[in-house]
Amino acid sequence: MIKLSELKQNDTVVTKKNHPCGNNRWKIVSTGVDFKLCCTKCAHTVIMPAETLRKSIKSVESSGSDSEA
Numbered sequence: 083m084i085k086l087s088e089l090k091q092n093d094t095v096v097t098k099k100n101h102p103c104g105n106n107r108w109k110i111v112s113t114g115v116d117f118k119l120c121c122t123k124c125a126h127t128v129i130m131p132a133e134t135l136r137k138s139i140k141s142v143e144s145s146g147s148d149s150e151a
């Protein structure tokens with residue numbers, strides 16, 4: 083189960099459904115009661131309630147800035 087509390091700005095999430103552009107990766111623009119996401123392919127932005135987002139996420143890819151070589 084995805085924990086929304088672990089999601090932060092600039093993390094990338096993979097959704098179960100593809101965007102019409104064929105992409106299913108989204109960058110988190112802002113978090114809160116509603117999350118704002120930006121499609122990493124076509125740059126379309128969407129705003130969705132946290133609960134809706136939690137159901138649509140397949141996996142999370144952290145922006146992973148802590149282990150830079």
Ligand SMILES: [Zn+2]
Nearest residue numbers: 101103121124
């Ligand atoms: Zn898109």
